[in-house]
Amino acid sequence: MSTRDIVTVTNLSKRYGDFMAVNDISFSISCGEIFGFLGPNGAGKTTTINMMIGLARPSGGSVEIDGIDAVNNVKKAQSIMGIVPDESNLYDEMDGFDNLCFCGSLYGMRKAEREQRAEALLAQFDLTKVGKRPFKAYSKGMRRKLTIAAGIIHRPDILFLDEPTTGIDVESARQIRHLLLELKQSGTTIFITTHYIEDAERICDRIAFIVGGNIVANGTVSELMKSVSHGYAIRLTADQNLEPFADDLQQYFDGCTVKVNTNHEVTLLCEERIPLSPVLQYLDRKGISVFEAKEIRPTLEDVFVKITGIEAEKLKKEKEKGGMAK
Amino acid sequence: MKTWIAFLNILKKDIQNYYLKPPNISWGIIFPLSWTLMQLIRSSGGINMSDIRTLLPGLMAMSVLFGTTSMLAVTITFERKGRSFDRLLLAPISLNTMVTAKLSGAILFGLFNAFVPVLFASFFIDLAGTNWGAVLLAVFLIAVTSTLLGLIIAVSAKEVFEAQTFSNFFRFPMLFLCGLFLPISSLPIFLRPISYLLPLTYGTDLLGEAILGAGTLPPVLCALILLVFATVLFTLCQYNIRRKWIL
Numbered sequence: 408m409s410t411r412d413i414v415t416v417t418n419l420s421k422r423y424g425d426f427m428a429v430n431d432i433s434f435s436i437s438c439g440e441i442f443g444f445l446g447p448n449g450a451g452k453t454t455t456i457n458m459m460i461g462l463a464r465p466s467g468g469s470v471e472i473d474g475i476d477a478v479n480n481v482k483k484a485q486s487i488m489g490i491v492p493d494e495s496n497l498y499d500e501m502d503g504f505d506n507l508c509f510c511g512s513l514y515g516m517r518k519a520e521r522e523q524r525a526e527a528l529l530a531q532f533d534l535t536k537v538g539k540r541p542f543k544a545y546s547k548g549m550r551r552k553l554t555i556a557a558g559i560i561h562r563p564d565i566l567f568l569d570e571p572t573t574g575i576d577v578e579s580a581r582q583i584r585h586l587l588l589e590l591k592q593s594g595t596t597i598f599i600t601t602h603y604i605e606d607a608e609r610i611c612d613r614i615a616f617i618v619g620g621n622i623v624a625n626g627t628v629s630e631l632m633k634s635v636s637h638g639y640a641i642r643l644t645a646d647q648n649l650e651p652f653a654d655d656l657q658q659y660f661d662g663c664t665v666k667v668n669t670n671h672e673v674t675l676l677c678e679e680r681i682p683l684s685p686v687l688q689y690l691d692r693k694g695i696s697v698f699e700a701k702e703i704r705p706t707l708e709d710v711f712v713k714i715t716g717i718e719a720e721k722l723k724k725e726k727e728k729g730g731m732a733k
Numbered sequence: 734m735k736t737w738i739a740f741l742n743i744l745k746k747d748i749q750n751y752y753l754k755p756p757n758i759s760w761g762i763i764f765p766l767s768w769t770l771m772q773l774i775r776s777s778g779g780i781n782m783s784d785i786r787t788l789l790p791g792l793m794a795m796s797v798l799f800g801t802t803s804m805l806a807v808t809i810t811f812e813r814k815g816r817s818f819d820r821l822l823l824a825p826i827s828l829n830t831m832v833t834a835k836l837s838g839a840i841l842f843g844l845f846n847a848f849v850p851v852l853f854a855s856f857f858i859d860l861a862g863t864n865w866g867a868v869l870l871a872v873f874l875i876a877v878t879s880t881l882l883g884l885i886i887a888v889s890a891k892e893v894f895e896a897q898t899f900s901n902f903f904r905f906p907m908l909f910l911c912g913l914f915l916p917i918s919s920l921p922i923f924l925r926p927i928s929y930l931l932p933l934t935y936g937t938d939l940l941g942e943a944i945l946g947a948g949t950l951p952p953v954l955c956a957l958i959l960l961v962f963a964t965v966l967f968t969l970c971q972y973n974i975r976r977k978w979i980l
Contacts (some may be wrong), residue, residue, distance in 0.1 A: 460823060485809040500750050512742035513824035515735025557820075633762035 413438040413565055413596050414459070417466035421454050423622075428454045430620040431468070436565075436613075441597040442589065443611035445604065447717050451567060451620040452600045453493070459598070460490050460567055473564060489563030489595075492613050493570040495550040504532055506542055507560055513598035514561035528556040532586065548579025555583065565596040572606055584610055608707035616714055624714045630675065631710045640703040641675040641686060642668070645695050648726065649673045652693060659689055674703070739826045740834045747838035751808045757842070765796045765850040772914070785854050790940035791913035792850045793868075794933060797875045798904055800846035804895035805839035805883035814893065828974060836880050843876030860944075867943035867952060874959035877937035881966035882932075888973040907933050912941075917949070932962040 414436035421429040429451040436442040446452050457463035459480035470477040470484075477484035497506040499666050504525050529538045532552045537545065545553065551571065558566060571587070572580040574581030587597060587610055601607050607614055608628055615625040624631055631662050643649065648670045656675065657665045663677040675686065683700050713718070751757065772788050821831050851868075854860065871918035882903055890896035909915060910924060911933035917925055928934050935955040942948025948955070 462819060462822060482825050482827060485823055488823075490823050492816065492819065494816055496820055498746070498750060498817055499815070501746075509742055509746055510820065513739050513820070513826065515738050515825075517738065 411438045412436065413473050414442075414598065415469075415471040416455075416459065417469045417471075418593045419455065419458060419470060420466045421451075421458060421463060422466040427620050429458070429465075432620070432622045433468075434615055434622060434625055436596060436598060438596055439591065439594055440442060440612040441591050441599060441610055443607040443614040444598065444600040444617060445602070445607055445711065446600075446617035447602075447612060447715070450617045452617055454620075454697075456567055456569055456598070456600060461485055463567070487564040489558040489561070489566040491555050491558040491566065491568040491571060493540075495554040495599075497542050497550075497554060497557060500541060502539050502541050503529060503545070503549075504538040506553065506590065507557055510557040511560045516561060524560055528560060532556050533582065533619070548575040548582075551575050551583065552586075555586065559590065559595070564593065565598065566590065568597065568599045570600055570602065572601065572603055576622060580606075604706075604711055606704045614707070618717070619716050624710075628707060631707065631714075632705055634639060634710070634714075637678045638676055638678050640677075640682070641683065642672065642699075642701045642703050643675065643686070643690070643697055644699040645690070645697045646671070647695060649695070652690070652695065655693070660686070736826055736830050739824060740830055740837075743821065743831065743834035744837050744841075746807065747835065748841070752842045761796070761800060761842070761846045761849055765792055765846070765931060766853060768792060769850060769853065774930060777898065784912065785858050786860075788947065789850060789854055789912070790937055790944050791885070793847045794875055794911070794913055794937045794940055795908065796846040796850060797843040797936075798879045798907065798933060801839045801843040801876055801879040801909045803900040804842055804888065805835065805880050805899060806886040806890060806900050807893055808839075808892045809835065809884070809887035810893050810896040813887075814891075816940040824970060829971070832884070832970065832974065836877075836884065839883060840873070841882040843879060844872060847872040847876070862946075864943040868940065870956060871936055871939035871943055874939070874956060874963065876935065877963045877964065878932035878936070878959060878966060881963060881970060884970045885966065887971065888977055898908055907931055910934070912937050912949075932959055932966075935959050935962075949951060 412435040416435065417433050418431050419429060419433070420427065420431050432451075432455065444452050444455065454463060458465045459472070459477065461477065461484065465478055472484045473487055474485075475484045498509070501509065504522075507525035507528060508518075508521045511524060511559075516524070526535075526538075529535045532555070534549060534552060534556070537549060542550065542553065555568070555571065558568070568587075571583055575583075584606060589598060589611075596599070599607075599611065611628065613625070613627050614631060616623050624634065626634070648668050649672065650670055653665045653667050653673060656673070657663060660675065660681065662675065663675050663681070666674040666676060668674055675681075683702065687697055687700060734844045769788060769792060772792075784820070791871065809818065812821075823830075824831065851860070883900065886896055886899040886903070890899055909912075911917075911931050912922070912928065913933070917928045917934065920928065935950070935958045938948045938950050939952055939955040939959070942952050942955075
């Protein structure tokens with residue numbers, strides 16, 4: 408992957424009267440990576456994306472996209488961007504194929520070229536069968552997929568997606584994640600906002616957390632994990648009661664803490680990483696047959712909760728409620 | 734070339750999605766027809782076919798005014814509400830190109846509306862002696878200024894019903910103040926200055942001269958004033974769009 412930065416955001420701010428929606432944020436996105444932007448409702452995600460794509464004017468700071476000043480030369484910058492908003496905004500009366508062709512025409516694509524591309528995209532997004540159906544007759548998942556297809560019809564260098572998997576069925580969400588990874592493979596840089604932390608963990612190369620208009624963390628998934636990691640954990644599950652052996656275990660593995668989860672399950676918490684085999688050998692000598700031993704790593708959700716103080720599940724429900732209300 | 738592709742496709746999309754819909758076509762036909770019948774029936778001495786020619790300039794101006802102002806205001810407000818308008822704002826074409834494409838659809842619809850009464854009139858009266866070049870120019874300039882008024886409404890309205898209400902706020906006073914069916918000279922003196930502040934007054938006068946030879950102002954002056962109105966309104970629209978649509 409190239410390490411050249413395609414997006415550089417410097418000291419970007421947006422003020423609405425006395426309210427500071429985005430407060431002096433800076434970050435960059437490398438060419439060809441998937442960059443995730445996570446935060447609760449009202450954190451400033453959409454305002455940031457709007458300033459980057461030219462739908463809102465920054466109160467301060469700059470946005471540079473592939474060397475183009477995207478604040479003062481917005482139309483030039485828009486020619487290399489693909490934009491997929493949080494709500495599907497295609498034309499209800501037009502069919503899927505015509506919607507794609509119309510979107511292509513806005514980027515100056517000639518008739519033959521846009522028709523060929525529209526057909527290819529319908530096939531790629533598994534929408535060929537419904538290509539001649541009016542957009543208003545599409546299911547939520549189909550609408551989302553066609554909106555993404557419309558965003559990439561002109562083969563943009565960078566794709567902005569606002570909540571691409573919100574409110575759609577599991578299968579469509581899986582297809583969309585797969586399509587995004589395919590786009591990344593083909594060299595497209597992707598900026599994505601999502602409240603599905605597990606989605607971000609699965610597909611993003613780098614992630615920034617935004618809360619109250621401020622970026623509170625920014626890094627690769629492993630960097631973010633390291634920033635909150637406080638030791639290692641091994642979870643052991645056996646077919647007999649482990650509780651009587653808890654003290655023995657703690658004494659044997661000096662410096663570790665044993666937490667009894669259930670009669671048959673304990674967690675060994677250590678400052679340093681300990682290999683699994685000595686633990687299993689020790690229990691074997693004690694006549695305990697362990698049928699599951701697992702190293703527990705922190706998830707991105709743990710990192711998010713730790714850094715932002717916001718319960719991930721609460722964030723998800725808040726967003727889904729908002730999405731349903733729309 | 735790329736700009737032209739975008740321009741023509743926005744225009745084509747608007748015509749197909751909005752203007753060529755059966756309710757709009759029937760509105761373009763029924764509205765001038767019913768207005769003509771109303772005027773003929775209320776005229777003293779019963780229905781007189783020669784009155785049709787007298788009514789024609791006012792009827793054409795009114796058809797353009799009603800067809801253009803509400804259609805553009807409603808279609809833009811509708812697209813903004815559904816956020817499909819963002820797609821146009823995010824396209825790599827200048828705001829002027831996009832706005833001109835939207836205006837062109839409404840102007841063409843206005844031209845169509847204007848010639849519906851002419852078509853009907855041609856079945857009943859002889860239209861010989863009409864300066865068709867001047868008629869076309871007048872109709873075009875009325876359509877441009879009325880469409881721009883519609884755009885001013887579209888920029889301010891957030892809901893479709895607001896767009897409709899604001900349109901009527903402009904249109905109904907103009908019906909009585911612009912000399913469409915009532916000569917400006919017969920208006921109370923204090924209202925006459927207002928008449929001359931409205932673009933439709935000059936459009937109607939230009940049409941009256943072209944069809945009846947009964948204009949009260951020099952045609953060139955009317956055309957120039959309408960061009961000035963169009964330029965001022967377009968500049969005002971541009972300013973408002975940049976201020977209100979790009980937050």
